[in-house]
Amino acid sequence: MTSPFPLPEPMRRAFALAREAEAAGEVPIGAVVTRDGVIIGEGENRNRRDNDPTAHAEMVAIRAAAARIGDFRLTGCDLWVTLEPCPMCAGAISHARVARLYYAVSDPKGGAVEQGPRLFAQPQCLHRPEIYGGLAEAEGSALLRDFFAARR
Amino acid sequence: MTSPFPLPEPMRRAFALAREAEAAGEVPIGAVVTRDGVIIGEGENRNRRDNDPTAHAEMVAIRAAAARIGDFRLTGCDLWVTLEPCPMCAGAISHARVARLYYAVSDPKGGAVEQGPRLFAQPQCLHRPEIYGGLAEAEGSALLRDFFAARR
Numbered sequence A, B: 001m002t003s004p005f006p007l008p009e010p011m012r013r014a015f016a017l018a019r020e021a022e023a024a025g026e027v028p029i030g031a032v033v034t035r036d037g038v039i040i041g042e043g044e045n046r047n048r049r050d051n052d053p054t055a056h057a058e059m060v061a062i063r064a065a066a067a068r069i070g071d072f073r074l075t076g077c078d079l080w081v082t083l084e085p086c087p088m089c090a091g092a093i094s095h096a097r098v099a100r101l102y103y104a105v106s107d108p109k110g111g112a113v114e115q116g117p118r119l120f121a122q123p124q125c126l127h128r129p130e131i132y133g134g135l136a137e138a139e140g141s142a143l144l145r146d147f148f149a150a151r152r
Helices: A008-023 A058-067 A087-093 A137-151 B008-023 B057-069 B087-095 B137-151
Strands: A031-033 A038-044 A080-084 A102-107 A130-132 B030-035 B039-046 B079-084 B101-106 B131-132
Touching: A008 A038, A008 A058, A008 A080, A008 A102, A008 A130, A031 A058, A038 A058, A058 A087, A058 B087, A080 A137, A087 B008, A087 B087, A102 A137, A102 B131, B008 B039, B008 B057, B008 B101, B008 B137, B030 B057, B039 B057, B057 B087, B057 B137, B079 B131, B079 B137, B101 B137
Parallel strands: A080 A102, A102 A130, B079 B101, B101 B131
Antiparallel strands: A031 A038, A031 A080, B030 B039, B030 B079
16 A cells, blocks of 8 residues: 655655665665755665665765755755664754654664654754654555565 | 873773864864774764764764774774763664773763663663773863863
8 A cells, every 4th residue: 555645756766765775785765855845965775885884874865965065064954764763863863953854654663753762852852853754654664574575 | 180090092092082173173072993902993073074964973983993894883893982972873883783882971961871862771772882981081071171161
């Protein structure tokens, strides 16, 4: 079952990046950063290719966008990602001052937004984005399920 | 007041990196990764210089070490950092499978190890390093206090 509504263009691009990651033997997760609706940074999981434990899709997209605009803060920018961010990525989203976070699928095992440490709800958290989760639970869950099934 | 015991060499190097960061106008935090007692990665805070919201000292050191050994996991390696890691860096430490985490000063405002989300104590956490905190509270606190006093 797919969503009855078309996904916003940035999220469709994030899914395309997730499929590129899968084709490269990485965990299928993709992300983009937009400013005023325009994509200014893209990322897909690159842990294995880059020998980089920090190279989650969100981190790659955030670093690309910040380098492009020449600012270590992405004030007013939005992040779109296929899976609920982990603690590392949620922390980076907060450091970068991302304005709005959109994710397709919640992640009970590794997510840090809705579950587990719920980082943006911690009193310590200095910047909390607006959060829009669960935009495409069906499509995103299928992509991840197929990936992990193929690896067994 | 300084510690009555000499600091281990990797932590002294982390403090030297912290002072380099300060001289460059960054937040004075430094980190190194060691394997079998040998430094294989170094990092200092580079947020402003690199226009990179993810460029905390720990992240820079972890990425450098992983690139150097050609593996996205730092199994058996240790991380030494002058300040208690934030959620982003604690998440990266877990992803990288760092064996032992040593930090000089705890951070009530932004730390995620002893306080706040206490990430390594979360049931979700897949890898928890051995943790040695508070190795040099006096030296580290003075460095940070001087830095923030100078910026006021």
